Amino acid sequence: MTSWTFCSLADASVDAVALAAPVLDAGYGALLAGMAVGLLLLLNLAGGTYRIRLSPSLTDGWSWRGGCVTAIACVLTVAALEHEAALVVRAGEVALVVVPYLGLTLTGRGLVYVVLRQARRRGVRVPTLVAGSGAHARHLALTLLRHSEYGLAPVGGACDVLGQASCTPLVDDPEKLLAMARRHRARVVLLAPPPGGEEHSHRLAQQARQAGYPVYLAPQPGGVLVDFVSGAEHIRGFPVLRMRPLPQQRLSWPLKRALDVVLAVAGLVVSAPVLAVCMLLLRRQGGPGVLFRQVRVGIAGTPIEIVKLRTFAPLRAGESDTRWSIDDDPRLTRTARLMRSCSLDELPQLWNVLRGDMSLVGPRPERPHFVELFSRADHHYGRRHRLPVGLTGWAQTHGLRGDTSIEDRARLDNHYIDTWSLRRDIKIMIRTVGCLLWPGRS
Known part of the structure; x- marks a missing residue:
């Protein structure tokens, strides 16, 4: 299990506990609590809340989580009504579910992220093949070596014994790229093409994804591609785009x-x-x-x-x-x-x-x-x-x-x-x- 997978599973587990506890405490029963937890996990999954992030933060998906749990609490309140006159009395119970959930999920996720960062500082990172050429790729690999908080560890030709960064050449043949990834036991492929090389990287990215590797593209900072894409992550200011996994590889x-x-x-x-x-x-x-x-x-x-x-x-x-x-x-x-x-x-x-x-x-x-x-x-x-x-x-x-x-x-x-x-x-x-x-x- 990679640190990324651990983070996603732990995030979902925190959500489940953070909602189940106040729902059970409010007296809704185990059945409604289980249904509420299942619905929340499905909504968060559909909303991309549990998707892998290079540097997760407590503010990720905050508004989506709050909206979903509020809607679920309202549904629970209506489902538990025995007669219409009880609506005003039970409406206050929405807050008794939402507020504890938000507090528990913030605390739980905070602890998870502390554990994750400590593990990364101790070297628990994902072996990454940085494929590219030129100063851009070398600077990116060196940044990954110096900053463990992103969870990516350059392997193979990406680092030498002096701790300086170099990169695996961006080859033309996808089979050669995959062979290098297998030889160095990489778990992630990060493409850092030279200026104007994004189109050439597309075929390599498709083959790497087909082989089961998570693939990232690091275009040139300030390039035109970045201006047209929203939601890009970054590695110390280097824009990074995660290639969508194949539909069959997604949790949904x-x-x-x-x-x-x-x-x-x-x-x-x-x-x-x-x-x-x-x-x-x-x-x-x-x-x-x-x-x-x-x-x-x-x-x-x-x-x-x-x-x-x-x-x-x-x-x-x-x-x-x-x-x-x-x-x-x-x-x-x-x-x-x-x-x-x-x-x-x-x-x-x-x-x-x-x-x-x-x-x-x-x-x-x-x-x-x-x-x-x-x-x-x-x-x-x-x-x-x-x-x-x-x-x-x-x-x-x-x-x-x-x-x-x-x-x-x-x-x-x-x-x-x-x-x-x-x-x-x-x-x-x-x-x-x-x-x-x-x-x-x-």
Whole structure:
């Protein structure tokens, strides 16, 4: 466990104890206390309160924590009401939860940070490969050697026996960079490129992140990049930007799967009558076989088999695998067109979501024939498969369904992956409902 991981876990533990103690003391009971603690941890996790910081401070996330615990205390007060007349009496109990929480969390976090700083002064730091060239990289490595409070210890070519700092060259080949990181047992990669070298560093950063390394970029002080980025940390005045970890590496990623399972089960239960009516109508018009399976491309290019309502009966084998659009086909009945316009034909894919083949939100799965075709036309298209495919997605909520621009789809899907968050998923779900209720708006 690194000092960073310890700090994040200790921070969450302090929050849990600091809220549970006043809630239990106020007489709300163990069940409500547990629910309140769980809700606070989820809110703080979503708000980035527990994210890794080079130099944590007591003021980090202070307003967010205070707002969350106040909201939770209000909910507890309302939940404990036995009759409306007690509202004025119990409203004062909000302060009996919020004030002790703030005092306990300040004290607890203060103790954690004291322990953390003492450990760093004694040499408990994260081995860091500083990759760069020129005076900027050398000064940064030397600063890390002299200031242990940031928790980064330059390794390998980053320091010599005299305590002076030098740097590992910023190589062109990502494999060479990773080999150096492994050779020196680095746990973090810090890129300190020369002026104008940030674009060249991008490929190196992506490969290092893919290999599991936390990656930081230290652009030139006063450079144009710093003027456009908010929330950057610093090392004695050197701006430092932390590369976003891959979605699968984040603490909130398991919540995406949990949300998929809960909503897929609820969706299958609620939509069962609608599905039954649709299947009866399709059977009357086209006979048996109202469901059909089709191979699509899922995460990392793996084939998956999705389930849909059969609104169209192809004349020859393989027609549905290689034909792009059937919206103008005269063989589509009025009922089938209505189902397709309302996306009712895709309701059975909730079963795929429940199985784990898909997610509720993600890039739309495409047929192998068209994935190969589009990947040749747009080299960014294949990058859409970095996350599980979804029933709905960022591109669809921007009107990119059916016969629309593939380039635009790839760009929006990749933007969704690059900036993924659980809040973005919930936003897309809400927008999807709006698109279904008002099809002309997106």
